[in-house]
Amino acid sequence: MAYQLIPLSVQATDNIQCPYCQQDVINWAEEQYVQPCEHTLFIAMDIGxxxxxxxxxxxxxxxxxxxxxxxxxxxxxxxxxQSTYPNYLILKSDLGIQGYSRYVGFTA
Structure with a gap:
């Protein structure tokens, strides 16, 4: 397994930080709330x-x-x-819709 999954205990409206540089990659204070840093590989939801x-x-x-x-x-x-990317970290959080999640991937 090339990835490590870390479930977050946060609300759907909480910001999500990069574990390496501490930048908010999900930042609800910004109009464009997706704010990837240099460590971010992807930001995904169960719906896309x-x-x-x-x-x-x-x-x-x-x-x-x-x-x-x-x-x-x-x-x-x-x-x-199923990615073949070597060693990445996935933070999993609630999307705010029952049964749906957000996944934020970072280089490890």
Whole structure:
């Protein structure tokens, strides 16, 4: 397994920080709340992707465009964890919709 999953005990409206540089990569005080730092590989939800580096996308079996085209049939977490990217960290938080989560990936 190339990734480590860390469930966060935060509310859906809480900011999420990079564990390395402490930048808020989800920052609800900003109009554009997605604020990736240099360590961020992706920001995803069970319903799609909000951000992804080209490098991480190339390590996945399917492209983001293909996943979004079939998002009603895709398990985004399963897709993320099939990446061949070496050693990454996934922070998992509640999305605010019952049964849905947000996943933020960082280089390890």
């Amino acid at each position: 992707f909000e951000y992804m580096t080209d490098e991480f996308e190339q390590s996945m079996p399917r492209s983001v465009d293909d996943l979004h085209a079939h998002d009603d049939q895709v398990n985004m977490f399963a897709e993320i964890t």
